[in-house]
Amino acid sequence: MKKATPAKEKKRKSQTDDSKSLRVLIVEDNEDDTLLVLRDLKKGGFNPVYERVETAAAMKKALKEKQWDIILSDYKLPRFDGIQAINLLRETQLDIPLLIISGTIGEETAVECMRAGALDYVMKNNLTRLCQAIKRKLKEAEARNRQRQAEEALFKNKLLLNETQQIAGVGGWEYDLVNRRISWTDEVYRIYGVSNDFDPNNIEQNIKFYSPDDQKIITQAFWQAVKKGIPYDLEPKFINARGNHLW
Known part of the structure; x- marks a missing residue:
């Protein structure tokens, strides 16, 4: 061999x-x-x-x-x-x-x-x-x-964020520039006093939660941020769906 x-x-x-x-x-x-x-x-x-x-x-x-x-x-x-x-x-x-x-x-x-x-x-x-x-x-x-791993991590982070925001009483939202869609965290729905099937993309409906004096200011600031990337920091008068006055 x-x-x-x-x-x-x-x-x-x-x-x-x-x-x-x-x-x-x-x-x-x-x-x-x-x-x-x-x-x-x-x-x-x-x-x-x-x-x-x-x-x-x-x-x-x-x-x-x-x-x-x-x-x-x-x-x-x-x-x-x-x-x-x-x-x-x-x-x-x-x-x-x-x-x-x-x-x-x-x-x-x-x-x-x-x-x-x-x-x-x-x-x-x-x-x-x-x-x-x-x-x-x-x-x-x-x-x-x-x-799948990225989606699972994102889901876990979202749960943690929602829990943290609920404890702090602070909500968060984002605007998708590509699809032109607004999304809210669960705490924002709670602050607004609405259920999670409420549509955050109905701008005309959502702006009515704010006082008439602030509506124009908010609308202008929002679109300047979207179109020109100009940040804004406002504290407008706010009345949620339950009639609670918030700032």
Whole structure:
């Protein structure tokens, strides 16, 4: 048997070190096809950690017990199919990219899978684009995850801000220059004495909470801030919806 030279051993070690770990759930009944997919994943720079399932029950169990980066599903299995796999994944509400890999899928079936929720499809007899498709979908999933984290952080900050404003009795609002929309914090609704379904964008309605003498001053200051960026600091007389006089 021919032994590998030190240089070759070093090269092989380097390739292994550079491989990106990929947790892949494979919905496939053919072991040979699974091995072909794994071979292409390794060629594409991945170090796959995988599990192969053939039924809905097995897929459901795998999704419940482990975390996955990607799901690769055959379209037609003896007791399962790609559409069922997509629907099962949707029921779990997990955000895992699912790609269809099939040797028999036609254009109409491919469109059906995409409409059902598959993010892409690859033919078994042409796996050359598999790794590129996976890398693209992983990036998209990562972007969605960052967006979710940002939204969750924003929601938590809003809750904290509302709680702080309620304690201090101070409200806050902002004007979206792009969409021309005003938004209030919960405390502003409370100060105005109105419910949260009150529309803060009805300027003519909102200005009536202020005394007639101050309405023109407030309107002028507001539009100067919007159009020219001129800040303002006013303390107008204010009567909320409950008839309470505030400053």
